[in-house]
Amino acid sequence: MAEESLNYLKPENHQIILDMTFGAGGHSRKILKAAPNIKLLALDRDPKAFSFAKELAEEYPSQVIPLLGRFSELPNLLASHNIKQNSIDCILFDFGCSSMQFDEADRGFSVSKNGPLDMRMDGNRYPGNLYIRI
Known part of the structure; x- marks a missing residue:
């Protein structure tokens, strides 16, 4: 899907591109390679x-700005x-969720592995999580 995204976005040098769902950074890495003189805002x-x-900002120090927060906090x-x-x-x-969330049972997203059912992206957990046994 990263290639399709690039074809649609057509990133150009000197643009500012906002990746609102950074995840593991696959799309962002492709964007940076396609247009090496852009500024990329990486939100998750x-x-x-x-x-x-x-880590990506360390590789591209003048181009990538990591942002931690919700969509509503963007301004x-x-x-x-x-x-x-x-x-x-x-x-x-x-x-949507990525395999990064589903692959680790302790993240609270997996229904195929034993772990807490607590699907919050920020990692804050309530005491007394519901556990799923498969």
């Missing part, structure tokens, strides 16, 4: 995905980096 609510975005996150909302050229959404 999942702390694990945020750590991947920080404040942009303002904290002095980025105006109307300066964003492209926005990418890849809705």
Whole structure:
């Protein structure tokens, strides 16, 4: 799906592209390779995905800005980096959970592995999680 996204987005140098669902960064890496002089904003609510975005920012220090938060927090996150909302050229959404959430039973998303059923992206857990036994 990353190739299809690139074909649709057609990233160009000097654009600001916002990946609203960064995940493991597969789409973002392809975008950076397709247009090496862009600024990429990598947003995700999942702390694990945020750590991947920080690693990508180390590889592309002047191009990638990792953002940890919810969609509703985007205006404040942009303002904290002095980025105006109307300066964003492209926005990418890849809705849904990724294999990153399903593959680890402790994340709370898996229905095929024993673990807590607690599908929150931010990792905050309530005491007394419901456990699924398969």
